[in-house]
Amino acid sequence: MQEIRHQPVAPTSTRRLSSGDRIEAHRHDDHQIVYAGRGTIAVTTDVGSWVAPATRALWIPAGTAHRHQAHGELDLHLVGLPAAVNPLGLDRPAVLAVSPLLRELVVAYTRTPEDGGAARLRLRAVLLDQLTAAPEQPLRLPTPTSALLRELHDVLRADPADNRSLDELGRQLGAGARTLSRRLRDDLGLTYPQWRTQIRLHHALVLLADDTPVTAVAHRCGWSSASTFISVFRRTFGHTPGSTPAT
Incomplete structure (x- = not known):
């Protein structure tokens, strides 16, 4: 910065x-x-x-x-x-x-x-x-210090709906899934699914703030269905993405 x-x-x-x-x-x-x-x-x-x-x-x-x-x-x-x-x-x-x-x-x-x-x-x-x-x-959403993880971070931030496995992403980046998993654990203290979910939730909040429909947010962030997205969102934030929090 x-x-x-x-x-x-x-x-x-x-x-x-x-x-x-x-x-x-x-x-x-x-x-x-x-x-x-x-x-x-x-x-x-x-x-x-x-x-x-x-x-x-x-x-x-x-x-x-x-x-x-x-x-x-x-x-x-x-x-x-x-x-x-x-x-x-x-x-x-x-x-x-x-x-x-x-x-x-x-x-x-x-x-x-x-x-x-x-x-x-x-x-x-x-x-x-x-x-x-x-x-x-x-x-x-932690910032990776590893150059390899920063590349992976850029791929996932560019398209949070990317559902490729860590093996498939690793082939694009020239690294094995085991190497990426170890780097994630050592650098960020997260598993790949945990990290990807955090990236998706952050992107979802941005889309919701711009009044994107819930179904479209779920699709653009990589969830298999709106109901799956709503369940993850409620568990994380305590309310559904389509509702207004109590004030």
């Missing part, structure tokens, strides 16, 4: 972004919570990428270089926290489940960031308390 802008203070604010809008690579001396109340936000760092719909928020630790991209019309809520305030105890980016209460706290806290009164301090205290109870979600 090149030409990283240094913005010492992580802002607390609400921004509206159009689909496709980007916030280029930057870093803060503060921690930041990134939440899309509408649409889907993608955040990319040197070590991986995360995609979060309205049921998820992103934790960006102080000093982490990152960039954003909006998918769908986006209401972006940003909460900056001093580096000394780390309710999660995390020094790496993470995706967090957002309960209806946490959602309302984040929206309220970012709506009037200039208000520094006692009521706002109480609101922040409750927000931090709710953050400590927000479970981390396994939605990171």
